[in-house]
Amino acid sequence: MRGIVNPQVVRSSRTRPAMAYKNKKKQNNFQNEWIQARRFEWIASQGGKCVQCGSAENLEVDHINRQEKTLKPSQIWSRRKEVREVELLKCQVLCYHCHKIKTINEFTKPLVHGTLNGYRKHKCKCFDCMEWMREDSRRKRAAQRLRKLEALNN
C-alpha cells in the first residue's frame, strides 16, 4: 500500500489558495511567540501570581496607577528593553478576575456616605445615607411649600 497517493488529497492541496495568508499567519505566530516569551518572563520575575488573590491562572499586566500609563500592556512587549523596563516599573500582575474588579472600581465613583452618590448610586442604607435621604425629602417638601405660598401671594 506504500507509495499510493490519494488523488483527492493531491488535488485539494494544489487548489488551496491564499499562500500570502498562510505566510502572514506564520509570521504572526512567530511574533506572538517572542511577545509571549517576554510577557511570561516578566510575570515569572514578579512571582508568577496575582498580587491580589495569589492565583496563578489567567494572569494579566495591570498599571497600578492608571494616570501613569503611557503604553497599553499589549504595546509594551514589542518595545526596546529600556522602554519596557520603565513602563513595567508601573505595573503589577493581576489575574483576570481581580483586574476586572480593579478596572470597574476605577471607573465607578467611590461610595461617599451621606451623599446623593451614596444613597442613589450605591443604594447604601447606612445611617448617614438614610439621614441624607430624609434631609433631602425635607428640603423638597419645604421648597414645595414655598412655591405654593408664592403662588398664593401672586
Ligand SMILES: [Zn+2]
Ligand atoms: Zn486575583
Ligand SMILES: [Zn+2]
Ligand atoms: Zn452609606
